[in-house]
Amino acid sequence: xxxxYGEKNVLSDIDLKVEKKELHGVIGxxxxxxxxxxxxxxxxxxxxxxxxxxxxxxxxxxxKKEIAQKVSVVPQKFSTNYSFSVQDIITLGRTxxxxxxxxxxxxDLEIVEEVMEMTDTRKLADRPFNELSGGERQRVVIAKAxxxxxxxxxLDEPINHLDINKQQEILNLMKDLTEEEEKxxxxxxxxxNKAARYCxxxxxxxxxxxxxxxxxxxxxxxxNIREVYGTEVSVRRRPETNSLSVTxxxxxxxxxxxxxxxxxxxxxxxxxxxxxxxxxxRRGYALTAGVLSPLDDDxxxxxxxxVSMVENSSFTEISEExxxxxxxxxxxxxxxxxxxxxxxxxxxxxxxxxxxMVEEKPVLxxxxxxISERDFTEGEATEIFRELQKEGLEKVKDVGKAxxxxxxHDF
Amino acid sequence: MKENQDRSIEDRKSNWKLIVIGLVLAxxxxxFLSSGIGPVWIPLSEVGGIILDRIPLLxxxxxxxFPEVSxxxxxxxxxxxxxxxxxxxxxxxxxGAAVQGIFRNPMAEPYTVGVSSGAALGAVVxxxxxxxxxxxxxxxxxxFLFALGTILTVYRIAKVDxxxxxxxxLLSGIAISLFLQAIVSTFMYMAGEELQRMVFWIMxxxxxxxxxxxxxxxxxxxxxxxxIFSFSKDLDAMLLGEESAQHLGVxxxxxxxxxxxxxxxITAAAVAVSGVIGFVGLIxxxxxxxLIGPRHRVLFPASAxxxxxxxxxxxxxxxxxxxxxEIPVGIITALAGAPFFIYLLRKKKYSY
Numbered sequence: 001x002x003x004x005y006g007e008k009n010v011l012s013d014i015d016l017k018v019e020k021k022e023l024h025g026v027i028g029x030x031x032x033x034x035x036x037x038x039x040x041x042x043x044x045x046x047x048x049x050x051x052x053x054x055x056x057x058x059x060x061x062x063x064k065k066e067i068a069q070k071v072s073v074v075p076q077k078f079s080t081n082y083s084f085s086v087q088d089i090i091t092l093g094r095t096x097x098x099x100x101x102x103x104x105x106x107x108d109l110e111i112v113e114e115v116m117e118m119t120d121t122r123k124l125a126d127r128p129f130n131e132l133s134g135g136e137r138q139r140v141v142i143a144k145a146x147x148x149x150x151x152x153x154x155l156d157e158p159i160n161h162l163d164i165n166k167q168q169e170i171l172n173l174m175k176d177l178t179e180e181e182e183k184x185x186x187x188x189x190x191x192x193n194k195a196a197r198y199c200x201x202x203x204x205x206x207x208x209x210x211x212x213x214x215x216x217x218x219x220x221x222x223x224n225i226r227e228v229y230g231t232e233v234s235v236r237r238r239p240e241t242n243s244l245s246v247t248x249x250x251x252x253x254x255x256x257x258x259x260x261x262x263x264x265x266x267x268x269x270x271x272x273x274x275x276x277x278x279x280x281x282r283r284g285y286a287l288t289a290g291v292l293s294p295l296d297d298d299x300x301x302x303x304x305x306x307v308s309m310v311e312n313s314s315f316t317e318i319s320e321e322x323x324x325x326x327x328x329x330x331x332x333x334x335x336x337x338x339x340x341x342x343x344x345x346x347x348x349x350x351x352x353x354x355x356x357m358v359e360e361k362p363v364l365x366x367x368x369x370x371i372s373e374r375d376f377t378e379g380e381a382t383e384i385f386r387e388l389q390k391e392g393l394e395k396v397k398d399v400g401k402a403x404x405x406x407x408x409h410d411f
Numbered sequence: 412m413k414e415n416q417d418r419s420i421e422d423r424k425s426n427w428k429l430i431v432i433g434l435v436l437a438x439x440x441x442x443f444l445s446s447g448i449g450p451v452w453i454p455l456s457e458v459g460g461i462i463l464d465r466i467p468l469l470x471x472x473x474x475x476x477f478p479e480v481s482x483x484x485x486x487x488x489x490x491x492x493x494x495x496x497x498x499x500x501x502x503x504x505x506x507g508a509a510v511q512g513i514f515r516n517p518m519a520e521p522y523t524v525g526v527s528s529g530a531a532l533g534a535v536v537x538x539x540x541x542x543x544x545x546x547x548x549x550x551x552x553x554x555f556l557f558a559l560g561t562i563l564t565v566y567r568i569a570k571v572d573x574x575x576x577x578x579x580x581l582l583s584g585i586a587i588s589l590f591l592q593a594i595v596s597t598f599m600y601m602a603g604e605e606l607q608r609m610v611f612w613i614m615x616x617x618x619x620x621x622x623x624x625x626x627x628x629x630x631x632x633x634x635x636x637x638x639i640f641s642f643s644k645d646l647d648a649m650l651l652g653e654e655s656a657q658h659l660g661v662x663x664x665x666x667x668x669x670x671x672x673x674x675x676x677i678t679a680a681a682v683a684v685s686g687v688i689g690f691v692g693l694i695x696x697x698x699x700x701x702l703i704g705p706r707h708r709v710l711f712p713a714s715a716x717x718x719x720x721x722x723x724x725x726x727x728x729x730x731x732x733x734x735x736x737e738i739p740v741g742i743i744t745a746l747a748g749a750p751f752f753i754y755l756l757r758k759k760k761y762s763y
Contacts, residue, residue: 044657068660075655081515082650082705095648096660100641103708148659 001050003040009048010036011208018186018201023178025195026188027219028205029229034188035076037205038154041186042073054152068096072145076156078137080129086140087125090116093147112147118181119143119173135166142173153177155187159194167191171198196220197243204228220244222282232281232305249281261286262411265333266307267326267350271297272339275399276366281305283403288333290326291318291350318349326350330357334411337402340367342374343381351384358391362409365395366402427703427713434716441723442497446489448727453481461485487621495620495628496726496740497719499685500695502632502677504718507692508699508710509639509674512646513667514577521678521692524584524671528591529561530554530682534612535598538605550612551627551683558679561587566671574664575671615688615741617726628680635677636715642670643707650705688741690748691718701755721748 004010011033018024026034039045041052043059052059054070062070072093080089093115094108104112116122119139124132129140138158145153158174159167175198177183189195195202195216202219204211206228212219225233225246232249264280266273266289273289274297280287290310292299302309310329312322330336330353338354341347357363375381396402446458460473461482506521514523522528533554536542545552565587569580599609645666648656653663678692699713725743732738 042658044654063660064657064662065660068658073655073658075658078651078655080651081517082700084650084705088704088706089651092648092651092659095644098644100644145658 001040001047001052003036003045003047003049005036005045009208011040014040014050014210016203016210016213018184020184021178021182022200023174023185023187023198025199025202025216026186026205027190027192027195027202028211031207032205032228033208034205035156036208038073038156038186038188041152042071042154043067044073065096068148070150071152071154072148072150074138074141074145074153074155074158076160078141084129085125086121086127086129086132087112087116089129089140090121090143090147093144096148111149115143115146118146118177135162135169138162138166138170139173142170146177151184153183153185155185157188157190160190167194174198192220192225192246193244196246197241216244220246226278230304232278234282249284262335262406263288263333264406265289265330265336266339267330267336267341267354268292268298268339269296269341269347269350272341272367273298274301276337276339276402277301277305277307279399279403281307285406288329290329291322291347315346317346323349323353327353327356331360334361335406335409336361336363338363338365340365340369340374342376344376345380348377348381348384351381351388354393355384355388355391358388358393363388363393364402364405365393366399368395368397427709430703431709431713431716434713434720438497438716438720438723441720442490442493445493445723445727446485449484449489449730451480451484453485457481458485462490491622491625492617492620492726493723494625495684496617496723498625498628498632499617499681499688500691500718500720500722501636501715502628502681502718503688503692503722504695504699504714504716505636505639505711506674506678506681507718508696508707508714509642509646509670510692511696512650512707513670513674514581515650515652516577516581517697518693519581521674522588522687522689523581524675525561525565525587525591526558526675526678527682527687528588528595530558530679531595531613531687532561532591532598533557534686535595535602535609538609538612539598539602548623548627551624555679555683558682559675561591562671562675562679566668575667577667580671611739612686614739615686615744616729616737616739617685618737620684624684628684631680632677635673635680636711638673639670639677640708640711642666643711646670646707647705686739686741688722688744690741690744690752691722694748694752695721697752698755 001014002009002012014037026037028034036045040047043052043064054062059067090112091104091108094104094111097108098104113122116125119142121136121139121143124136124140129137132140155174158170162170171194174185174187178185199216201214202216203213204219204224211228212224220235222233222235225231225235234247234249236245236247237243238245263286266276266287268276268289269292277287277289287307288309289298289302289307291312292302292309293312293314295314299309299311310322310326312318336354336357341350343351354363371382371385394405396405443455443458443462446462447453447455457477460475461477462485463469463473464475503521510521510523511517511519531554533556534550537550537553542553543549565580565584566575568583568587569575571579595613599606602609645656645661648659648661649663649666656663695718696710696714699710699717703709703713722740722744725747726740728747729738729740729743
């Protein structure tokens, strides 16, 4: 199925199957098409291509009313300016089951009672909906959706803006609905941990396409999340809940096994350092970098990973100030890594720093491009490099070897 | 405050039946009493007899004959005027509730989409050129047609990809209204001695309405109100937002379209015979919502009866006030309605 708004295609080639009584989570970054998917399933917007089937029946051929009898939605935002009581709101859930002039019958009121029981909203029945707290409101909106007696319930970020206790309440309710009431639920989530813990299966959306789908274990891998969200995370199984836990890696790495607070300063540039940063971050080393300029790929990667760095404006020689700052960072580290950067007059200060540092601490070069091929300073860089080598520069071929070196080195 | 609100919802739940029955009785009482009030006071027993005498079955209860003068005053002068007023009030009340529901905007009223300006233009054109193509009732017929033409134009302008976004509808209604009002002003500026007739019509009045007027507006208004009533549940759902209504299986665009057409037809019928009577369509639905809540199944009938009662009493005042000639009832509705509305707004924390 594909769909979008007007000319703009938001979802393309979505191929998804959700089993009965499953709690299926849809995850993905902002604007990846999660809400659009929910709206397309409920046929609020029409698919531009393909079909949506409900119990094998083409939803294109169902009337709005028929759909509302089988599918109900808990939207992301639900509000009304009118002073409806909670019971009014929940009773409105019976709308699709009533004829144009029909009034709710005894049976409908029984269903309303039942869903109030299920969602623990009976005590709120006569309260004005507008005065409820966020968690209470969400329970009422779910009750309204349940009063439709759907076989499929769609929820759009049902736990947004709720405190942790209320989140739990709603999630447990959702779980109960699939297990005890035999409802099928499709819900979008922002919180990957909650999705991992409560959902039977997941779909990970990326820019309107399905990136991956399957069990939480299949979908929530460090690689998938890096690819879709562009963030380094660590995925671990939590023993107390036996569910996956996704932790974004930040500048300090309390959870990391190897990191053990070794500080590394990376001298790079021209895209030579970008492959080094993610694995170093992932292993939990405290990484700094410099001097980098904003148009550099390395700069962007450092930014993305939250690596603190020294910056210099593009196309100008490294300033005295930046060089000093860089030296300070390098001094604070246990190891300095330098990549095989091409050197010109603009970034020669980076090489000078490495030469200075090699007297203080280990300096490791990653990459084996000979200096002759990357000297654009008419010999000045080669001069300094020789000095550096003489003082004990270590060299490794690639990232893997570098990681081995660091791991086996005692700082 | 919170407890107050809770209680008001409780009250309203148990009270709505009483309130609706009360409104029906109040309307009947209003009609009888108003038939007696006037420069010549006719005792209620006589009024009751004269009216009941004409109702099959009930006529057995009373024994005529009644004084001929009284019969003439009640049957030919007062009663048609009162019935016209009641129908117009009911139409404006229900149309107001419907339009406020469609727009989900408390400031919306039956005239928002341009019906009144269109009708006014029709009336002013007829008066200015002295048209009598359709006989005595040319003015009513032309203003009705102009009103419908206006709403169709507004509807066309607001239509985007087969949908009517209410924001655009509201704005195009306002734009067209202003445009038509400018034309109306031009005619008035050039009108000369017909100016007073135009002003009087635009301000709205029920003076001299007869049974033909009643016959003209009774069918469209009653059918229109019933039609609107049949959308009660859909409109309730739409108060939760259009997308939420769709989740409940409501055909939102279709509902909006029919409700707009029906509300415009009954408003146009009302305006055609009474001129532009303001405030009824704005405040009656609000007052009723405060009393009985937002559910339209109750709100529509309540607004119909409430509007009828309010307008008949406003007209009684217009008839009775010792001024030079009769003042337009539209002035009374605004003078009485606005302060009462403000009082209600201040008295209760009111979320419409």
